[in-house]
Amino acid sequence: MIRKAFVMTVYPDKHEEYEKRHNEIWPEMVDALHHHGASNYSIFLDKETNQLFGYVEIENEEKWNKMSATDINQKWWDFMKPVMKTNTDNSPVSKSLKQVFHMD
Structure with missing residues (x-):
């Protein structure tokens, strides 16, 4: 298992x-995430900075x-795209974070 963390930006308004779009996430998107090995997925919002921590x-x-590369993704x-900063391919502008500590 590999732990990944990243930050993205949601528009202030x-x-x-x-949050609504993620509360109503499409079942086929969840299935694709599981199929591609994802689990224990969380996203947090800092309302003051508009930063998302994934x-x-x-x-x-x-x-x-x-x-x-999947169609559903x-x-x-x-x-x-209308709710967050994105790249030209519509992927979220995202910055990976380096793990510096972990405790089980």
């Missing part, structure tokens, strides 16, 4: 919409990296 556990990097990115 889209906090509620971002955490996910994956089985392996190769399997996880294939998720971005592309559709999700398009759906989320």
Whole structure:
């Protein structure tokens, strides 16, 4: 199991919409995430900075990296583009964080 953490940015006036869209996440998106080895996935919001902190556990990097090319993931990115900062391919602008401590 590999732990991954990252930060993204939601638009200041889209906090509620971002949360609503994730509360209503499509079952086929959840299935695809599981199929690509994701589990224990959480996203947290800092309302003062509009920063999102994401955490996910994956089985392996190769399997996880294939998720971005799936049709459902592309559709999700398009759906989320109006509420957060994105790259030209509609993927979220995301910065990976280095793990510096872990305790079981």
